[in-house]
Amino acid sequence: MKRRTVHFVFGFLSLCCAGAVLERGLHLHRTTALNAEIAHIAAEPVGKDATALPLRAPRELQLAQALALSKAGNHDAALKGYAGLIQGGERDAVAQQALFNLANMYLRQGLAQKAGAEPLFELGKQRLRDLLRVTPQDWDARYNLERALRLAPEEQEAFSAEQQQSVEQRRVRVPGFVAGDLP
Template sequence: MKRISVHALFGLAAAAVATLSIVHGVRLQQSTQLNQRIIAAARSPADAPALAASAAQPASAASRPDAAVARDAPRLVRLAHATALSKAGAFDEAFKVYSGLLEPGQSDTVSRHAQYNLGNMYLRQALAGGTRADAGPLVELAKQRYRDLLRAEPQDWDARYNLERALRVAPEEQESAAEENNQPVERRSVSLRGMTPGDLP
């Protein structure tokens, strides 16, 4: 009787391990396929001049290099594709893909990366642009994207740094507007017992 129960327990343990192995094997295969699709999406617009030429001349959707990623592709694949489009200089196409990844009220990892990369794309365009008048709206768009991201993820230090950099490029003009209007600024004097006004750092 003991041998039968030991063999039954061993058989159950072997079946459980085999099931776990199959499940992990399927997950590994899915992850490998997803990684291959991400790599393919990131490489699709590698030829920037061809991409610019295809954008300038109407072509069928199947012949364009950016048609490699469908709208129903996994979100990570579309994010990689949008990043590659942005790096290749196809900003309009990248904007469309990034915008498709941003869903109102959703703050998952892919949405946050899309928001951050969209802000970076605007800021890079502004910094690469020639005139200050052309760069102004792009910097404002970048600042808005970084602020939206920081509302959802306040601890994102990369977004904070890039927002600070965008603010250095185009500072906010609230203070100068208040000075121009000559609006009185309310000041209050606070006194604490045992402290002189010069004690605070």
């Protein structure tokens, strides 16, 4: 009886190990196929008329396609690809990388344009700030934001004189209270 129990436990553990090996092998096969597709997208020249991949494609492929479109100069299609990855509401690594690449695309476009580049710099800075809200430890995004702020500094005159007053000088009005109600 004892021998039968030992054989059953050994068989069960062997089956569990075989299942884990099979699952890891399938995961490795899927990852290898995905990497091959990404390498194909990166190696294949992308024309100006190319479009982003459909939404049913894996997110990593969509990111690689949007990056290839951005490098090829097809910024409208790249913007649609990045927006599709960001708008899903997910803040996984792919969405964070898409946000970073989108900000860099805006900044590169702003650098390429001499006149009228301020809105592109502002969009790039805003995307980098959005990314830093999610991952404040992202040093690449911090560095790029600092560079963008040096290229297009923010105006300090945007604050009104009322906002610059000290706390003691501000008057607070509360509906229903008369000035003499409080000590």
